[in-house]
Amino acid sequence: xxxxxxxxxxxxxxxxxxxxxxxxxxxxxxxxxxxxxxxxxxxxxxxxxxxxxxxxxxxxxxxxxxxxxxxxxxxxxxxxxxxxxxxxxxxxxxxxxxxxxxxxxxxxxxxxxxxxxxxxxxxxxxxxxxxxxxxxxxxxxxxxxxxxxxxxxxxxxxxxxxxxxxxxxxxxxxxxxxxxxxxxxxxxxxxxxxxxxxxxxxxxxxxxxxxxxxxxxxxxxxxxxxxxxxxxxxxxxxxxxxxxxxxxxxxxxxxxxxxxxxxxxxxxxxxxxxxxxxxxxxxxxxxxxxxxxxxxxxxxxxxxxxxxxxxxx
Numbered sequence: 001x002x003x004x005x006x007x008x009x010x011x012x013x014x015x016x017x018x019x020x021x022x023x024x025x026x027x028x029x030x031x032x033x034x035x036x037x038x039x040x041x042x043x044x045x046x047x048x049x050x051x052x053x054x055x056x057x058x059x060x061x062x063x064x065x066x067x068x069x070x071x072x073x074x075x076x077x078x079x080x081x082x083x084x085x086x087x088x089x090x091x092x093x094x095x096x097x098x099x100x101x102x103x104x105x106x107x108x109x110x111x112x113x114x115x116x117x118x119x120x121x122x123x124x125x126x127x128x129x130x131x132x133x134x135x136x137x138x139x140x141x142x143x144x145x146x147x148x149x150x151x152x153x154x155x156x157x158x159x160x161x162x163x164x165x166x167x168x169x170x171x172x173x174x175x176x177x178x179x180x181x182x183x184x185x186x187x188x189x190x191x192x193x194x195x196x197x198x199x200x201x202x203x204x205x206x207x208x209x210x211x212x213x214x215x216x217x218x219x220x221x222x223x224x225x226x227x228x229x230x231x232x233x234x235x236x237x238x239x240x241x242x243x244x245x246x247x248x249x250x251x252x253x254x255x256x257x258x259x260x261x262x263x264x265x266x267x268x269x270x271x272x273x274x275x276x277x278x279x280x281x282x283x284x285x286x287x288x289x290x291x292x293x294x295x296x297x298x299x300x301x302x303x304x305x306x307x308x309x310x311x312x313x
Contacts, residue, residue, distance in 0.1 A: 003099035004290045005060035009049035012295060017288040020062065023096070023103035031073035032085060032104050036122025037097045038066040039285075039306035040155070044294040050237070052092040063290075064097030064308075065089060067104075068112060068121035077106035084112040086269070088125035088260050098290060100310055110265035113273040121269075123155070123305035124279050128268045130258045131160035131210070134232040135167070138254050139208040143168030148203055148224055151212030152188060153179035155305040156234060160210050161186045162277040172203055174213075179303055182280070200224055214238035219245040222253075232256055280304030286311075 003020040025031055043063045045051030068086040071079045079085065087109030089095045089102075096102060112121050134156075135141045147164050151157045152173030164171050165187030172190040173183050180191045192202055194217070203224040211218040214235030219242060225231060230252045233242045239255040246253030271277045280303065285293040287310045297306055 001100040002287065003062050003096070004064075004287060005062045005098075006047050007059045009047065009053060011048065012291040014047065015291045015294070016060075017290070020060065020099060022101050025073060025075045025103055027076055028106055029103045030071050030075050030077050030079050030085075030106050030109070032067065032069040032102045032109075033072045034067050034069040034097065034100055034102055034310045035118040036068050036120075036284075036310060037064045037287075037308045038123035038126055039290070039293045039297055039308060040066070040126050041297055042126075043098075044298055047294070055092050056094055061094060062096035062099050064099075065091045065095045066122065066125040067097040067102055068118040068124075069102065072101070075106070079106060084114065084118060085109045086112045086118070086121045086125055087262070087265055088129060088258065091126075091258060091260060098287065098308065100287075105260075108260035108262055110262045110269060113269055115273050116269060119284065119307065119309060120279055120281055121272075123281060123307040124268065124272070125265060126258060127155040127159050127305055128279075129261060129264055130156045130234065130256065131163055132264050132268065133258060133261075134210050134234065134256050135160060135163055135208070138232050138256055139210070139230055141167055141169055141208055144170070145207035146170045146172070146205060147208040147210065148199075148206045148221065149173045149188075149210045149212070150194075150199075150217055150221060151175070152183050152191075153303045154212050155302070157210070157212045158183070158186060158280055158304060159277060160212075161188055163271075166271065166276055169208075172206070174199060174217075182303070186278075208232070211235075211242065214242065218242045222246055222249050222251045225251050230254055281307055283307075284309050
């Protein structure tokens, strides 16, 4: 099969498009013919020696944790050959989703409704579950509460906006001005231009802050919380810094590591199928152009999700 792999940690020139062995199934796994794979910052960070690189035990390493595709061998699972499925698998252990075939744990994937474009669905699982778990599992968001989303136009951010709206929350988002119209349509009631407006001058008494930016931006937003509120910070590289600042200001800060969940994937797919939430695809790249997708992701200015389109000869 064709795949993207690296043979050592490094820059974009370490990404190799070529042949790799087709995965063999173990009990509880299904073989998926991949339609698309999502591109996330954790992918290029890991390939460069950061991110989840500590979980990489050997080379070649095939990056990628989220995908959509079709079951080709159902093994001993409850799935059937031909089922359209999607998921985020094995995270943070290697999952090898930048490939034409994937051996996926059956208990970590979900059926993809026929009305959802598989190409789009390849970019939904990681961002969707991260937003879901940050808002509800850790943030405990309830109807009528106020939530601030830092980096609201990004992959996780724009889904968090829509999920918070679905939950009946009042939403404030930060983004560049050219993304304000889109975010207002998705559900943001108030928008902050983070280039020219200081967050704490405009925002008060937030029950929950979803931090998709990290660092000083997250720290500057801490005074916006109520005394009982919580800031959920996504970027792992600045997590400790933000938690320490939260302790100094007597504000609760929690980190997050997304966990695979077939149940939550099923709920997300239903919301997408029912037109309640929409995944905005920033751009699609063919598998062999993964380096270009990495470069764009690393720019930090992506609106929505980047996806690799994977097709078989």
